[in-house]
Amino acid sequence: MNPPLPEPPWGVTIAVYLVLTGAASGVALCLPFAIPDDPGQRTAIELRAARLSLALFAATFAILLADLGRPMRFWMMAGAYNAASPMSAGVRLLVVEAFVTAVFWWLLRRRAGAIEGGDLTLAPGATTGLFAVLPRLLWVLGALLALYPAWLLSRVWMAPLSKGFTSYAAFMGSALSLGVAMLATRWPARRGRLAWIASAGSVLVISHAVALGLRGELRAALILAVCGALPWLARLRPGATLAVSLVSGVVVRAFLFLGSMT
Amino acid sequence: MLVDLRTCIGCHACSVACKAEFDVPLSVFRDTVKYAEEGVYPAVTRHFLPVLCNHCEDAPCLSACPTGAIGRLPGGEVVIHDGDCNVNRFCQAACPYGAIYIDPYAKVAQKCTFCDHRTAEGRQPACVEACPTRCRIFGDLDDPASEIAAKVKANTTTVWKPEAGTRPRVLYIDPRGGLRLIADGGVQGAASHELAGDHRTSDGEYLPSAIPRSTP
Numbered sequence: 388m389n390p391p392l393p394e395p396p397w398g399v400t401i402a403v404y405l406v407l408t409g410a411a412s413g414v415a416l417c418l419p420f421a422i423p424d425d426p427g428q429r430t431a432i433e434l435r436a437a438r439l440s441l442a443l444f445a446a447t448f449a450i451l452l453a454d455l456g457r458p459m460r461f462w463m464m465a466g467a468y469n470a471a472s473p474m475s476a477g478v479r480l481l482v483v484e485a486f487v488t489a490v491f492w493w494l495l496r497r498r499a500g501a502i503e504g505g506d507l508t509l510a511p512g513a514t515t516g517l518f519a520v521l522p523r524l525l526w527v528l529g530a531l532l533a534l535y536p537a538w539l540l541s542r543v544w545m546a547p548l549s550k551g552f553t554s555y556a557a558f559m560g561s562a563l564s565l566g567v568a569m570l571a572t573r574w575p576a577r578r579g580r581l582a583w584i585a586s587a588g589s590v591l592v593i594s595h596a597v598a599l600g601l602r603g604e605l606r607a608a609l610i611l612a613v614c615g616a617l618p619w620l621a622r623l624r625p626g627a628t629l630a631v632s633l634v635s636g637v638v639v640r641a642f643l644f645l646g647s648m649t
Numbered sequence: 650m651l652v653d654l655r656t657c658i659g660c661h662a663c664s665v666a667c668k669a670e671f672d673v674p675l676s677v678f679r680d681t682v683k684y685a686e687e688g689v690y691p692a693v694t695r696h697f698l699p700v701l702c703n704h705c706e707d708a709p710c711l712s713a714c715p716t717g718a719i720g721r722l723p724g725g726e727v728v729i730h731d732g733d734c735n736v737n738r739f740c741q742a743a744c745p746y747g748a749i750y751i752d753p754y755a756k757v758a759q760k761c762t763f764c765d766h767r768t769a770e771g772r773q774p775a776c777v778e779a780c781p782t783r784c785r786i787f788g789d790l791d792d793p794a795s796e797i798a799a800k801v802k803a804n805t806t807t808v809w810k811p812e813a814g815t816r817p818r819v820l821y822i823d824p825r826g827g828l829r830l831i832a833d834g835g836v837q838g839a840a841s842h843e844l845a846g847d848h849r850t851s852d853g854e855y856l857p858s859a860i861p862r863s864t865p
Contacts, residue, residue, distance in 0.1 A: 395742070396738035396741035396751075397738060397742055454737075455735060455736060456736065456756075459735075460735035460736060460737070461735070463716050463733065463735040464715045464716055464735055464737060467715065467716045467733070468715075468717075469712070469714060469716075469717055471712035471713075472712060472713055472714060472715045472739070473713075474713065474715040474739045475715035478715060539739075542709060542712075542713055542739075542742075542743050543739075543742035543743055544742070544743075544744075545742055
């Protein structure tokens with residue numbers, strides 16, 4: 388006759404939010420490895436990646452607003468700051484990453500226009516500096532955004548699979564899988580290199596599965612291990628990287644959030 | 650607050666007083682009494698376990714809230730400032746006691762305040778005043794002359810879910826170990842636990858004649 392736990396206050400909407408932030412951060416993390424050696428193609432590819440990231444951020448904000456109910460509620464969260472709150476830090480990360488991506492996209496558009504006009508060299512100055520700094524800043528912010536759900540979910544009772552230090556590895560691994568899935572279709576020439584990144588993501592997810600298994604949650608560990616290993620298996624057939632990495636990233640993130648050991 | 654489980658009779662006077670004091674909607678609770686049974690006939694025991702927000706010293710809800718809507722009053726009470734709540738529900742997800750609910754009408758998170766509006770006037774919380782067996786004692790633990798300090802000193806006390814590490818400020822005298830039976834429970838019950846006959850319409854509105862059955 389034990390009274391049951393209350394129903395979880397978060398549901399599928401937040402699971403979708405976690406998948407979208409994983410995809411957005413994954414694009415930032417994987418992009419440096421997808422850029423071709425030919426400098427002429429670099430701007431075009433970075434521009435397409437920035438557009439993709441902005442679309443993912445737009446979807447992320449839409450999901451957040453839908454969950455909160457009113458736009459004003461989002462600004463209440465963005466306007467106040469609680470250093471101890473993972474959600475407070477996460478919202479700031481999201482806003483800053485989206486803003487920096489938008490600035491980078493604007494600069495890339497200008498640069499693409501200049502290249503079309505025949506100017507293949509950048510004039511020295513502040514813009515050149517921004518082109519050097521912004522991709523690195525986006526990569527760092529992307530890494531933090533990939534990891535922050537593990538910090539968020541370590542504070543809640545409703546996501547027992549997201550406890551422990553290795554859950555950070557699982558969230559990073561799933562972000563890499565999603566990033567590979569987002570980029571693999573657009574740059575087939577880099578599929579081989581991206582597949583290796585997906586394999587690295589598999590290792591990270593499986594490390595969490597092993598940690599869960601060692602603690603006794605064997606069923607959850609098996610599901611995570613199988614889903615996490617999919618991108619590594621797809622490495623054998625690079626054409627399957629997109630679909631398999633997408634499925635793996637979505638399932639791992641959603642399962643870490645919604646899955647229960649009971 | 651100190652709750653002496655030896656004298657609780659499960660009458661729900663505290664629950665009703667709290668509901669009346671704050672006009673708490675159906676199906677959600679700031680304060681309620683859980684029943685837990687133990688043993689096999691004929692050696693059966695029924696425990697009555699009053700539960701409410703623990704006003705923890707390391708309150709997970711307070712550190713979770715991204716808008717600063719949850720704060721601590723000078724007396725130690727953890728309260729939610731309605732105007733700053735943006736209904737992100739992180740406090741609900743962080744509270745191991747399930748003490749926070751979303752008011753379906755006000756659309757904000759709410760929970761027990763230890764009746765700070767009453768205690769500021771020198772009165773007792775509504776649940777304490779209503780208890781016919783005086784199983785609840787409210788007061789200042791730091792004041793050695795207070796009734797609560799004397800009773801805590803004279804008895805062994807425990808807390809609900811000590812493993813959560815939240816340092817609750819609701820203490821229990823629980824010689825029969827009833828609290829361990831609701832170690833997986835929360836102040837709010839799961840709606841899926843309710844018996845047939847949902848008391849809400851498909852739009853989520855509460856029917857006037859509804860009686861929640863998820864918790865006693």
